[in-house]
Amino acid sequence: MRVTVTQGTCAVASLCVYRVPQVFDQDEDGHVVVLEERPPPELHADVRRAARGCPTQTIRVHEDEF
Amino acid sequence: MSAETLRYPFPWTPPMEPPEALRDLRKEPVVEVTLPSGDKALLVTRYKDVRKLFADKRLSRNIARPDAARISADNELFMDPNIDPDPPEHTRVRGLVTKAFTARRIERLRPWVQKITDELLDEMERQQERPVDLNETFAFPLPIRVICQLLGVPPEDQDQFRKSVDGFLSVTRMPPEEVAKCRQDLWKYLGDLIASKTENPGDDLVSELIKVRDEDNNKLSEHELHFWVQGLLIAGYVTTASQIGTGTAVLLHNRDLVEEIQQDWSLVPSAVEELLRTQIMGSSVGTLRYAIDDIPLEGYTIPKGSSVLLSEESANMDETVFEDPFTLDIRRKENHHMTFGAGLHYCVGAALARMELQVATESLLRRFPDIRLAAKAEELPRSLGGFMEGFTEVPVEW
Numbered sequence: 344m345r346v347t348v349t350q351g352t353c354a355v356a357s358l359c360v361y362r363v364p365q366v367f368d369q370d371e372d373g374h375v376v377v378l379e380e381r382p383p384p385e386l387h388a389d390v391r392r393a394a395r396g397c398p399t400q401t402i403r404v405h406e407d408e409f
Numbered sequence: 410m411s412a413e414t415l416r417y418p419f420p421w422t423p424p425m426e427p428p429e430a431l432r433d434l435r436k437e438p439v440v441e442v443t444l445p446s447g448d449k450a451l452l453v454t455r456y457k458d459v460r461k462l463f464a465d466k467r468l469s470r471n472i473a474r475p476d477a478a479r480i481s482a483d484n485e486l487f488m489d490p491n492i493d494p495d496p497p498e499h500t501r502v503r504g505l506v507t508k509a510f511t512a513r514r515i516e517r518l519r520p521w522v523q524k525i526t527d528e529l530l531d532e533m534e535r536q537q538e539r540p541v542d543l544n545e546t547f548a549f550p551l552p553i554r555v556i557c558q559l560l561g562v563p564p565e566d567q568d569q570f571r572k573s574v575d576g577f578l579s580v581t582r583m584p585p586e587e588v589a590k591c592r593q594d595l596w597k598y599l600g601d602l603i604a605s606k607t608e609n610p611g612d613d614l615v616s617e618l619i620k621v622r623d624e625d626n627n628k629l630s631e632h633e634l635h636f637w638v639q640g641l642l643i644a645g646y647v648t649t650a651s652q653i654g655t656g657t658a659v660l661l662h663n664r665d666l667v668e669e670i671q672q673d674w675s676l677v678p679s680a681v682e683e684l685l686r687t688q689i690m691g692s693s694v695g696t697l698r699y700a701i702d703d704i705p706l707e708g709y710t711i712p713k714g715s716s717v718l719l720s721e722e723s724a725n726m727d728e729t730v731f732e733d734p735f736t737l738d739i740r741r742k743e744n745h746h747m748t749f750g751a752g753l754h755y756c757v758g759a760a761l762a763r764m765e766l767q768v769a770t771e772s773l774l775r776r777f778p779d780i781r782l783a784a785k786a787e788e789l790p791r792s793l794g795g796f797m798e799g800f801t802e803v804p805v806e807w
Contacts, residue, residue, distance in 0.1 A: 372504065
């Protein structure tokens, strides 16, 4: 799994940072930053949930990329 | 579309549950409703459409147009002709405030919110008389203290400020001239506050925004500053207050859920989300939009020039998204509700509200383990006709 984000659409909901702090963080302005582009398998379910829950669909999960 | 026109907001029957009208609503993707003003609007009912349309630029948030539906005859909330609430203007100004609401900033506030909460609960515990109105003693004072402190409103001004906001938000409860007076009082008060913060800046959001206004003339106008401070104060206060009071009433009405939480405090965040999902304290009148183009939707077309409501409460009850949506499930795992909206207008203060609700809920149930409602659910009065339709009183005893 590989995780990417489109910073330009981030609305600073902070949901992903609360859900998976190991993978997502925020810059000074609050926009999402990916800490672990290739999260370990035990976090995959949480990362998918964070992507589904993102109010601006800013998070992309590429299941087939390693 | 159904033949008869529904009144919106929907009536709160039964009082502790989502309105009965929400049960069959999603048979049609779009339903025509009549607002308190008598104007008609198109209500979008299904989760995926609501979510999609929150991000659709063909729906303008600028409802200060002669042919746009009005929420009520005298409402002026969300309709300032000098403010452009659409991108790119809106996005630019929004970016100036979102940084105050990042997860890190919010978590830094948590111990301080806990302290205010504990002080309010101390006061409540000292009260001799029973029942106690939870709204008056706890649900309303907490968020107002938090947002006033964040923005830099002095504690001694909070009562006056609260009176003006309560009146301002009344859609049909108060005579129009009184609503207008409250609106003017609030605007004037905020002008004075901005003037005084310009003289003596503090460590608060208003002072930070003043700095932005003064550093670069194009970044934030005087009027925008005034408008945003007002918006943040109102949104940061009345929504959270109403949710604390009304959400707690619903919890106390379901004693088994209270006990479940008291046996496992890690359930507090998901319980808070579930109470938010059932949106027990308000309607979606704040989502009123104006279609600047035809919008095809599920074989139907939202015609250009129509007024559109994105029904968060109906989306939150969508059975294709939420299992058993009418059941209050405080352990719900997949709970991406629409109560804070979606897309570029997603509630700026959502993380703050969540944190306050978590602290408030846990602290209250820890302090008063056997707290209960001191009135029958069906007798609790609601503030119908306002933007917030939560219970106006929540009498409790312990």
